[in-house]
Amino acid sequence: MGITKSNLFTEEQNDLASLAKAFAHPARIAIIQYLLKAEACINGHLVNELGLAQATISQHLKELKTLGIIKGTIEGASMSYCINPEKWAEMQRLLNELFDMYKNPSGNSCC
Amino acid sequence: MGITKSNLFTEEQNDLASLAKAFAHPARIAIIQYLLKAEACINGHLVNELGLAQATISQHLKELKTLGIIKGTIEGASMSYCINPEKWAEMQRLLNELFDMYKNPSGNSCC
DNA sequence: ATTATATATTGCAATATTACGATAAACCAA
DNA sequence: TTGGTTTATCGTAATATTGCAATATATAAT
Numbered sequence: 194m195g196i197t198k199s200n201l202f203t204e205e206q207n208d209l210a211s212l213a214k215a216f217a218h219p220a221r222i223a224i225i226q227y228l229l230k231a232e233a234c235i236n237g238h239l240v241n242e243l244g245l246a247q248a249t250i251s252q253h254l255k256e257l258k259t260l261g262i263i264k265g266t267i268e269g270a271s272m273s274y275c276i277n278p279e280k281w282a283e284m285q286r287l288l289n290e291l292f293d294m295y296k297n298p299s300g301n302s303c304c
Numbered sequence: 305m306g307i308t309k310s311n312l313f314t315e316e317q318n319d320l321a322s323l324a325k326a327f328a329h330p331a332r333i334a335i336i337q338y339l340l341k342a343e344a345c346i347n348g349h350l351v352n353e354l355g356l357a358q359a360t361i362s363q364h365l366k367e368l369k370t371l372g373i374i375k376g377t378i379e380g381a382s383m384s385y386c387i388n389p390e391k392w393a394e395m396q397r398l399l400n401e402l403f404d405m406y407k408n409p410s411g412n413s414c415c
Numbered sequence: 416a417t418t419a420t421a422t423a424t425t426g427c428a429a430t431a432t433t434a435c436g437a438t439a440a441a442c443c444a445a
Numbered sequence: 446t447t448g449g450t451t452t453a454t455c456g457t458a459a460t461a462t463t464g465c466a467a468t469a470t471a472t473a474a475t
Contacts, residue, residue, distance in 0.1 A: 197433065197461090202330035216320065218308065221321075246464065247465090251422060270472040271421055271422075291340075356434075361452095380443075382451055418475080420472085422472105424467100440452085442452105445447090445449100
């Protein structure tokens with residue numbers, strides 16, 4: 194089918210899965226890393242940086258923006274994108290919450 | 305096209321994207337959360353837990369296993385799956401490395 | 416006004432993912 | 446051996462994602 198049965202899962206599980214999709218493509222990882230490093234962050238730089246077409250990068254930026262991970266403001270004719278600190282912190286919290294659920298199996302290792 | 309241009313990105317970026325795909329579906333999140341909580345961890349329990357067909361769950365388990373996030377051993381007629389501690393720690397490290405790249409923009413907030 | 420530059424959107428083709436029924440394989444019990 | 450249980454795999458259908466050319470839109474410069 195190709196359609197995810199979201200109704201079977203909790204809102205938290207669906208949300209986390211959506212956010213993880215931001216990281217689930219190397220271009221988006223690269224975009225995020227660039228924005229994390231950059232002082233200024235103008236869209237056009239990304240087209241030169243990555244080897245993808247302008248339309249493709251614009252599409253990835255839109256996805257990240259829709260998820261709330263980045264935000265952009267108009268800077269004359271170009272766009273200025275940057276990380277959204279609040280969402281960034283939320284993602285870190287949600288993921289570390291998951292990571293911290295793991296307790297090392299002291300006696301009862303099942304495999 | 306639908307094909308990711310992996311050659312444009314670093315190995316680290318491609319690896320991180322692959323690992324993030326493990327989290328990019330609510331069923332896999334649910335499976336991971338179940339294994340994190342469970343003492344014993346038998347495949348069949350998951351079919352009762354989630355509302356998906358057995359074949360579908362088996363497929364998600366295979367993906368997680370291929371990524372190295374879980375490992376399974378044969379337990380009689382059934383399978384015993386659990387989190388792979390090494391990979392789990394690696395994922396946490398890689399993601400926190402990314403999260404920690406963010407420095408709050410003191411003076412030069414661009415948007 | 417015209418041209419150049421920068422980004423977004425549209426339309427489309429190709430590949431990937433999700434889901435499940437049917438079936439196979441492997442084990443256990445009687 | 447036969448039948449029941451459990452998990453994996455195959456085949457297939459439907460939806461999602463990726464990528465880009467073409468085009469639209471908006472600002473800046475001359």
